[in-house]
Amino acid sequence: MANTEKSRATEAEADLAGRLQLAAIIESSDDAIISKTLDGVITSWNPGAERMFGYTVSEAVGKPMLMLFPPDRVDEEQEILTRIRRGERMEHFETARVRKDGGRIEVSVTISPIKDVHGRIVGVSKIARDITEQKRSERQLLDAVREMRDIRAALDEHSIVAITDAAGKITYVNDKFCSISQYSREELLGKDHRIINSGLHPKDFFRNLWTTIGKGGVWQGEIRNRAKDGSLYWVATTIFPRFNEAGKPLQYISIRTDITQRKADEADLQRFAADLAEKNKELETIVYTVSHDLRSPLVNVQGFGKQLNRACEKIQAAIAGGRDGQVAAADLKAPVEVAIPQALRFINAGVTKMEMLLNGLLRYSRLGRIAFTIQPLDVNELISEITAAMRFQIDETKSEVRVEALPGCLGDRVQTSQAFANLLDNAIKYRDPKRPLRVTISGAVRDGMSVYSVSDNGIGIAPDHQSKAFEIFHRLNPENGSGEGLGLTIAQRVLERQGGRIWIESQEGVGSTFFVALPTVAVPANAV
Amino acid sequence: MTPEAPVILIVEDDEGHAILVREVLETAGLGNRIRHFRDGQAVLDFLFGIGGVPAHHSGHSFVVLLDIRLPKVDGIEVLRRIKSDSEMRKLPVIMLTTTDDSREVDRCHQLGCSVYIQKPVDYEKFAEAVRRLGLFIMLLLVPPIDGK
Numbered sequence: 001m002a003n004t005e006k007s008r009a010t011e012a013e014a015d016l017a018g019r020l021q022l023a024a025i026i027e028s029s030d031d032a033i034i035s036k037t038l039d040g041v042i043t044s045w046n047p048g049a050e051r052m053f054g055y056t057v058s059e060a061v062g063k064p065m066l067m068l069f070p071p072d073r074v075d076e077e078q079e080i081l082t083r084i085r086r087g088e089r090m091e092h093f094e095t096a097r098v099r100k101d102g103g104r105i106e107v108s109v110t111i112s113p114i115k116d117v118h119g120r121i122v123g124v125s126k127i128a129r130d131i132t133e134q135k136r137s138e139r140q141l142l143d144a145v146r147e148m149r150d151i152r153a154a155l156d157e158h159s160i161v162a163i164t165d166a167a168g169k170i171t172y173v174n175d176k177f178c179s180i181s182q183y184s185r186e187e188l189l190g191k192d193h194r195i196i197n198s199g200l201h202p203k204d205f206f207r208n209l210w211t212t213i214g215k216g217g218v219w220q221g222e223i224r225n226r227a228k229d230g231s232l233y234w235v236a237t238t239i240f241p242r243f244n245e246a247g248k249p250l251q252y253i254s255i256r257t258d259i260t261q262r263k264a265d266e267a268d269l270q271r272f273a274a275d276l277a278e279k280n281k282e283l284e285t286i287v288y289t290v291s292h293d294l295r296s297p298l299v300n301v302q303g304f305g306k307q308l309n310r311a312c313e314k315i316q317a318a319i320a321g322g323r324d325g326q327v328a329a330a331d332l333k334a335p336v337e338v339a340i341p342q343a344l345r346f347i348n349a350g351v352t353k354m355e356m357l358l359n360g361l362l363r364y365s366r367l368g369r370i371a372f373t374i375q376p377l378d379v380n381e382l383i384s385e386i387t388a389a390m391r392f393q394i395d396e397t398k399s400e401v402r403v404e405a406l407p408g409c410l411g412d413r414v415q416t417s418q419a420f421a422n423l424l425d426n427a428i429k430y431r432d433p434k435r436p437l438r439v440t441i442s443g444a445v446r447d448g449m450s451v452y453s454v455s456d457n458g459i460g461i462a463p464d465h466q467s468k469a470f471e472i473f474h475r476l477n478p479e480n481g482s483g484e485g486l487g488l489t490i491a492q493r494v495l496e497r498q499g500g501r502i503w504i505e506s507q508e509g510v511g512s513t514f515f516v517a518l519p520t521v522a523v524p525a526n527a528v
Numbered sequence: 529m530t531p532e533a534p535v536i537l538i539v540e541d542d543e544g545h546a547i548l549v550r551e552v553l554e555t556a557g558l559g560n561r562i563r564h565f566r567d568g569q570a571v572l573d574f575l576f577g578i579g580g581v582p583a584h585h586s587g588h589s590f591v592v593l594l595d596i597r598l599p600k601v602d603g604i605e606v607l608r609r610i611k612s613d614s615e616m617r618k619l620p621v622i623m624l625t626t627t628d629d630s631r632e633v634d635r636c637h638q639l640g641c642s643v644y645i646q647k648p649v650d651y652e653k654f655a656e657a658v659r660r661l662g663l664f665i666m667l668l669l670v671p672p673i674d675g676k
Contacts, residue, residue: 288629292597295626299647300544346544396582464601474599 027323032128033108035114038085040065040077052130054100058274063068065126066096070104077506084113084124094131106132160235160256166193166249180258182228197457198226213241213252222259234263286364286472293357293473297350304317304343304350310336311343357473360486364472367493372412376521379406379452382413383441386421393428406443409450410519411498416518419491419502424512426487427456430512449500450520455513462504469504539571539606540624541598549593549624554638556663560591568601570608575616582673589619591664593598594641596625598627604635 026033032049036042045060052070053060053222066077071093090111097107114123155161156174156219163172173188181188181196188195201224212219219239226232235256243250259272318331385401387394394401401424404522409416432438435457443452461469470492473485488502495502499519506512536553541548546564553562563572563645571592575585596603610616611645620642627648636644643664645657 153618289597292626294546295647296542296597298628299548300542304544342547346547350544462600464605468602 001005006273007161010341021345030129032126032130034060034065034126034128036065036124036126038081038121038123040081040124047129052099052105052128053097059100070096070098073097078109081124084111085121087113087121089113090480096429097128106135114277155255158257160258162188162193162254162256164192164252164254166251168252176385177256180227182224186226196225196227198224198232200224200232209239213239214249216241216243222263223256235259289474290357290473292352297353297357300346300350304346307339307343308347311339314330314339321450360473364490364493366488367490370415372415372498374410374412377411377413377416379409379416379443379450382417382422386417386424389426390421393425393502397428397431397437399428399431399439401439401441404440404442406441406452407445408521409449411518412494415494415498419494419516420452422487422491423454423516426514427454427458427512431456431458432509433513445520446517448520449517452516452518453513454516455511459505460508460510460512462508466504466506470502533560534591535563535564536591536593537571537574538593539565539568539598539603540593540595541566542595547612548667556638566599568598568603568606570600572601572606575610578614592619592620592621595624596623596636604632607636607639620659 007353026046029046029048030051032042032045032052034042034049035044042060042063042065045055045057046458049054049060055063061239066074069077080090090109092108092110094106094108096104108131109126109128111126113121114125116122156176159170159174160171160175160180161177162177162270164170169189170184170191170193173185178185178188183195205221209219209221218241219237221237222234223237224232224234225226236259237254237256238250240252241249269313312335314335315332318327321331322328380403383406391425393399421439427439428437438457440455441452442455443450470488471485474489477527492502495516495518501515501517503515504512505515536558538546538549540549543566550562550564553560563574568656571594574640575590592606594606598606603625607623610619610621617640621640622643622645623636623641624645624647628662633644670671
């Protein structure tokens, strides 16, 4: 029995030691460990609970557990007690509680029934852990993830995005990348960017790009790429390298914007600026020429005006010197028969010339304001109309005009017709009197342009004079008939405004060929 | 044998201008012979001959009154051709024109024109300029073209 007693004492000792150990664990735990009655009255309160909720043991024990519940959670207590009474256990139940100072904390609680030796439920134990901080970081993380997701969505809305691995293999492309490159995602993933390389950048261009991003730098530039169908597009590109903690390249993120239109606009702008500079130079030349040509008749008007003055003075002197109203006819003869008619002739010619120049100038300036109707033209029909209208001139000069089959073109009917009529008129005007005039009109399509030639066997133009043929008011042969020196100038301006061109090849004494190029009409594929 | 007075070559497409210049020169008392050419090609043909046949001007001397804007070959080109010929470059060339464009004036001087006179619209000024030109021509000892 002594043995039994001894073992009992040992058992009691062991039990006490175990209880003390448990008490020590409870004392030192960071978690709040609380027990309460089945009515919800607090029966024990560890230092962890004291730190978590701010109530001391004496403030807490004997008080209802409900004092820790925030107003919106008071219903929980009834449910907890009901479930405990049924012997259930609640693990890691996340909820909120209120501290003594009113601060709300988030807690994870495990609630279990306390049973007596007979297995009856006599109380409730509750272990609570403050997860306020953990919850806050979770929320922050979630917010950060959401923010990243939205930023990425915004980026995808605006930009062409691709990500490659360190070796340059594409690991991600967004819809915009697929759409502009015309490749499907499946075609792009695993490939590198050479798939869209246009071959239009020098090798150095990409070498510089890789050097920059390989060293961890951000590369920015404008790249011309080739889509699947072979068409080209421009992208403003930023490539951002990502490195791992060891400093090795991890990914390259490229963000691009389609600037194809901007590039086209820039090219247009440059072309317009060049055109404008060209037009300005032309205008300067015209102003220079016109001012000279207007001044020339003015010199005559004033010079011969003075001659009229002197003639008047002579007549007045003769009258003053006459006797009994008789003036010697010889004294009047020179001024009246020579000086005055000559002066009047030049003054009148000068005035007529100035009027003609001004009219010509107005006609030229109006060209800039004419609204053109560009349409497909049947040039064969156009030329036969012109030759019909000029039939009298052609027959009168015993000329022969041969017209070959001509391609169509795009142009303004009236203006193009006038340009051709002018060329034919010039051919007749500058024919060689020594031989009958032969004019051949032919045409062919070259590089998208219908090129026509009007070729004659007339007097021709010496090389020195050819460049001046299109100059305003320039007349190659002023003695030769009428004309204001505007025909070719106007033809040139009209053709250029229609996207065309006119030029000349000529050999003095042999003949001239005028070439007219206008945009050709698109030939249907089945007609080739 | 005293050298004969230089022949004045007026190269002027405007007949009125040519008459006015000629009258003023005569009024100023210049007795020189005057020849009138209506375009640049005509005076070049006269000076250099036509179609490779050289002109014979041995013992003659000329003064050229040259307009800039001329049909066929313009005055600047005529000036350039005269001044790039080893013989003809001796000829005094007087540019007589309505142009006052400074670039044009500079170009004429660079090419070696002797005098540049702007044709003033004002007749009195014009007459005065040509009159002084006449004196200038009289004073000028124009070397005759060497015979070849």
